[in-house]
Amino acid sequence: MPAVEGWFAMAGEPQLLGTRCTSCGTFFFPPSDGFCRNPECQGTEFEPAPLSRRGTVWSYTDNRYQPPPPYMSPDPFEPYTIAAVELAGEGLVVLGQMVAGELVAIGDEVEVVLDTLFEDDSNEYVMWKWKKVGA
Amino acid sequence: MTAVAVAGVGIHPFGRFDATVTEMGGHAVKAALTEAGIRNGGFQAAFCGAAYAGVAAGHKVLGALGLTGMPILDVEAGCASGAAALLLGAQAIWAGQYDTVLAYGIEKMPKGIIRSSFFEPWREEAGLAATPSYFALRAQRLMRESGVTKQHLAEVVVKNRANGAHNPDAMFRKPVTAEDVLASRVVCEPLHLWMLCSPNEGAAAVVLRRADLAGPGAVRLTGIALRSHLPGAVLGEATPMAGLVDDDFPSPTALAATDAYEQAGVAPADLDVVECQDTDAARELLSYEELGLCPRGDAAKLFDEGATQMGGRVPVNPSGGLLSKGEPLGASALGQVVELVRQLRGDAGPRQVDGPRVALAHVVGRGANAAVSILAR
Numbered sequence: 001m002p003a004v005e006g007w008f009a010m011a012g013e014p015q016l017l018g019t020r021c022t023s024c025g026t027f028f029f030p031p032s033d034g035f036c037r038n039p040e041c042q043g044t045e046f047e048p049a050p051l052s053r054r055g056t057v058w059s060y061t062d063n064r065y066q067p068p069p070p071y072m073s074p075d076p077f078e079p080y081t082i083a084a085v086e087l088a089g090e091g092l093v094v095l096g097q098m099v100a101g102e103l104v105a106i107g108d109e110v111e112v113v114l115d116t117l118f119e120d121d122s123n124e125y126v127m128w129k130w131k132k133v134g135a
Numbered sequence: 136m137t138a139v140a141v142a143g144v145g146i147h148p149f150g151r152f153d154a155t156v157t158e159m160g161g162h163a164v165k166a167a168l169t170e171a172g173i174r175n176g177g178f179q180a181a182f183c184g185a186a187y188a189g190v191a192a193g194h195k196v197l198g199a200l201g202l203t204g205m206p207i208l209d210v211e212a213g214c215a216s217g218a219a220a221l222l223l224g225a226q227a228i229w230a231g232q233y234d235t236v237l238a239y240g241i242e243k244m245p246k247g248i249i250r251s252s253f254f255e256p257w258r259e260e261a262g263l264a265a266t267p268s269y270f271a272l273r274a275q276r277l278m279r280e281s282g283v284t285k286q287h288l289a290e291v292v293v294k295n296r297a298n299g300a301h302n303p304d305a306m307f308r309k310p311v312t313a314e315d316v317l318a319s320r321v322v323c324e325p326l327h328l329w330m331l332c333s334p335n336e337g338a339a340a341v342v343l344r345r346a347d348l349a350g351p352g353a354v355r356l357t358g359i360a361l362r363s364h365l366p367g368a369v370l371g372e373a374t375p376m377a378g379l380v381d382d383d384f385p386s387p388t389a390l391a392a393t394d395a396y397e398q399a400g401v402a403p404a405d406l407d408v409v410e411c412q413d414t415d416a417a418r419e420l421l422s423y424e425e426l427g428l429c430p431r432g433d434a435a436k437l438f439d440e441g442a443t444q445m446g447g448r449v450p451v452n453p454s455g456g457l458l459s460k461g462e463p464l465g466a467s468a469l470g471q472v473v474e475l476v477r478q479l480r481g482d483a484g485p486r487q488v489d490g491p492r493v494a495l496a497h498v499v500g501r502g503a504n505a506a507v508s509i510l511a512r
């Protein structure tokens with residue numbers, strides 16, 4: 001089941017589900033409601049906006065220490081890489097973990113996948129992650 | 136508009152102590168008031184910066200000293216909390232409301248990686264909220280844009296720890312080599328453990344007074360500005376998860392610096408000494424560019440020229456910086472001001488910069504608050 005409900009497609013191709021302001025067209029992720037964050041815009045209506053599946057790495061790092069709870073750490077803790085990815089179509093940068101074991105560099109092309117974030121006794125919780133295109 | 140002078144400064148060393156945050160605050164406040172030669176009734180308002188010290192923490196400090204009755208404002212602005220307190224104090228004097236005010240900052244940080252209520256729980260659960268990794272994302276960009284290498288990052292630590300060896304108020308007073316720094320474990324690429332400052336404890340206090348009531352030689356606070364990030368800035372200091380891509384956005388630090396230079400009527404070339412936010416080694420180098428000490432993209436070049444070393448054109452972090460002192464959030468900005476006032480007075484002992492006349496202090500942090508203060512004699 002999704003670790004966060006409604007932010008990514010659980011059926012079909014993996015895809016982040018953002019929103020778009022119906023007044024000014026600005027994309028938001030995580031999905032926005034309430035007030036448009038474009039300061040020039042008075043919009044309060046948003047439409048669902050599936051986002052580009054691919055993007056390029058704007059920056060990245062690897063977490064080699066265990067973040068404190070509530071981070072849902074595997075036991076034992078495994079270092080993981082995070083990437084800030086500039087989406088191909090929207091001009092947004094979206095942060096996410098890389099799939100395990102992948103090295104990455106600024107400018108690399110990556111695509112969104114769904115992968116296990118953590119498991120408990122009854123469920124596997126999935127989250128979006130980034131994966132190198134062609135890897 | 137009347138000018139604002141610094142009538143007294145005081146500091147409780149930064150480190151780890153058995154003392155309560157209230158006791159440390161009292162120590163710094165007493166020292167500043169003593170230096171200013173005033174007792175209760177001698178200041179008309181108090182502004183206390185703190186982020187983790189709890190409700191009315193500044194009130195408790197003055198309560199423990201028997202110095203209450205005046206307005207006491209507790210101020211929180213992340214890593215810029217102490218600067219926010221100083222800003223409010225200066226503005227009150229500029230507005231003509233008070234002659235003398237107390238600005239102080241206190242903190243006793245939890246140990247280890249700092250959790251912050253700034254982040255949504257889902258982001259922490261997903262492992263996307265830890266502070267050092269945001270520093271690392273920014274550091275990776277700087278390495279790409281400005282010719283900064285891991286060796287530069289290590290050498291910044293070497294510089295600041297060498298300076299800090301002469302600062303009795305610093306937490307770490309042992310010089311280190313670049314080999315030592317690079318041998319410390321990687322926390323998140325490219326940052327090794329020793330390239331990151333330690334959250335810790337301490338307090339600092341500054342008494343501000345109308346310049347015409349202070350002595351003729353008093354150091355003046357000639358500019359102070361605090362700015363937040365512009366909407367849509369990537370990472371910035373706000374560390375949003377998603378933002379518009381545009382590296383041309385002025386950062387909060389650049390915005391605050393522009394305002395402070397204008398107020399003070401000085402340019403970056405006029406600076407003789409700087410204390411800047413070296414939460415991590417890359418953050419110091421980025422500040423060179425954002426504060427205008429060098430053109431965009433030239434941070435590594437400026438460092439390689441030795442300009443920011445002791446004896447260079449504009450020594451940066453003669454106190455040892457946060458890399459030596461550690462970072463008690465509410466106190467760190469005022470700790471910088473204490474250092475620069477001592478530098479400008481010529482009272483900095485073995486870490487004295489040669490004859491400085493204009494000095495700049497810079498902090499930046501959570502909530503994308505950046506503050507720049509300019510002091511002169």
Ligand SMILES: [Zn+2]
Nearest residue numbers: 021024036041
């Ligand atoms: Zn809009």
